[in-house]
Amino acid sequence: xxxxxxxxxxxxxxxxxxxxxxxxxxxxxxxxxxxxxxxxxxxxxxxxxxxxxxxxxxxxxxxxxxxxxxxxxxxxxxxxxxxxxxxxxxxxxxxxxxxxxxxxxxxxxxxxxxxxxxxxxxxxxxxxxxxxxxxxxxxxxxxxxxxxxxxxxxxxxxxxxxxxxxxxxxxxxxxxxxxxxxxxxxxxx
Numbered sequence: 001x002x003x004x005x006x007x008x009x010x011x012x013x014x015x016x017x018x019x020x021x022x023x024x025x026x027x028x029x030x031x032x033x034x035x036x037x038x039x040x041x042x043x044x045x046x047x048x049x050x051x052x053x054x055x056x057x058x059x060x061x062x063x064x065x066x067x068x069x070x071x072x073x074x075x076x077x078x079x080x081x082x083x084x085x086x087x088x089x090x091x092x093x094x095x096x097x098x099x100x101x102x103x104x105x106x107x108x109x110x111x112x113x114x115x116x117x118x119x120x121x122x123x124x125x126x127x128x129x130x131x132x133x134x135x136x137x138x139x140x141x142x143x144x145x146x147x148x149x150x151x152x153x154x155x156x157x158x159x160x161x162x163x164x165x166x167x168x169x170x171x172x173x174x175x176x177x178x179x180x181x182x183x184x185x186x187x188x189x
Contacts, residue, residue: 048101071181079143086118147176
């Protein structure tokens with residue numbers, strides 16, 4: 001009878017695709033705080049985390065549902081919400097004494113001009129130092145402010161895609177002005 005090589009059993013979190021240990025090791029070798037961002041189906045969760053031998057310690061954490069308290073009536077997971085969540089996290093982190101961090105986007109590889117980089121732009125505008133590449137990875141200011149959403153709403157004449165906005169009495173055409181108002185409340189210009 002032929003003997004077979006024993007099967008390797010990976011760590012549970014790796015099997016569940018919750019932790020990429022090679023990526024985590026590289027992030028921990030940077031010996032700095034990690035700027036963790038995760039996109040769920042309904043909101044954006046962001047934290048500044050430091051490593052301790054007993055386990056990771058969350059220094060600051062926010063999620064995009066906090067934007068509703070600031071007057072944001074639109075989606076909590078689109079590009080403008082990603083920027084505002086990053087801005088809010090950056091302001092909170094700077095107030096608590098964090099000065100720099102390294103972006104940890106998890107399993108998803110961030111795409112240039114996407115929501116992850118809109119979030120990162122918000123963090124950088126708030127004053128937290130995060131190493132990043134060239135400025136061409138960030139979305140345009142019009143996209144960050146949501147003008148693409150207003151343009152699409154004007155073309156589709158408030159179709160079924162905007163039913164939730166209309167239900168919460170949020171007019172898609174006013175998203176840019178609402179963005180400016182919320183950013184002002186968070187301490188921006």
